[in-house]
Amino acid sequence: MTNRITILNELKESSPVLALQDPFRTPYQVPQGYFESLPGLLLDLVKQNVSVSTLPVTATPFDVPQGYFDKFADSMLSKVRALESGSASEELAALSPLLQKLNRNNLYSVPEGYFEELPENITDGAKAIELVNEELENLSPMMSSLKNKNVYTVPSNYFERLPETILEKASNGKSAKVISISFARKITRYAAAAAVAGLIFFGGWQLLNTRPMTEIGPVADNNKVIPSTVSDTEILKYLENDNSTETETAVVPAASEELNPDEMKDMLADISDEELQKYAEQANGASTSLNN
Incomplete structure (x- = not known):
């Protein structure tokens, strides 16, 4: 009795909900009238041919040859007779009738x-x-x-x-052919010199053909102070001299702005004076033809 009280106290400490349950009451129950109606329910299920789920029927993986059991007794008897036979011919006839029927001919002959x-x-x-x-x-x-x-x-x-x-x-072998690589470098220098000369020529040609707007003012001012006693021929000579000096002073700054003298020396270092002289003569000839 004391043991039961101790267990009950421990149960109250661990789970008060279970301790309050009636110990003489079963927690499982069936519906009312279940056993009375059970035979009738079983008969109804049988009459309705309700299929019961079963394992699928599969063929066995192991099989015997066809007619194995029909010839099993004969094969066992032949093996027993072979063990009890006294000669090799009888044993061969029992084990393999086909080999026993073969003629004893030598396969190899001369x-x-x-x-x-x-x-x-x-x-x-x-x-x-x-x-x-x-x-x-x-x-x-x-x-x-x-x-x-x-x-x-x-x-x-x-x-x-x-x-x-x-x-x-x-010692008598032919030496390998030597190919100079200065040809491409020389072509590059010539191309650079031609490009620089072309820029100079183009800049001079532009300055010669286009007169800046700043020249109009001084000319107009000079016209105002020219006395009436000066002849027309003297005025024309003065204008020609004035224009030539202005174009020269205009060309020099433009060239100095576009090209640096040090760069010009580096680019024209490998070009001879004769080639530069020929190119300058050609440029002068082209400029005179354009002016005419």
């Missing part, structure tokens, strides 16, 4: 009279070899001596002269 004619065949072959050797000696002594001579030979003193031969071929 032609008829082979061994009787073998000595004569050997002597005939030896005589034929001797006959061939005699014919070779009589027909061509050189051919008969070839069988004892090495076919592959080297010239006399070949290995003694080999180092000298190699040195002669090496």
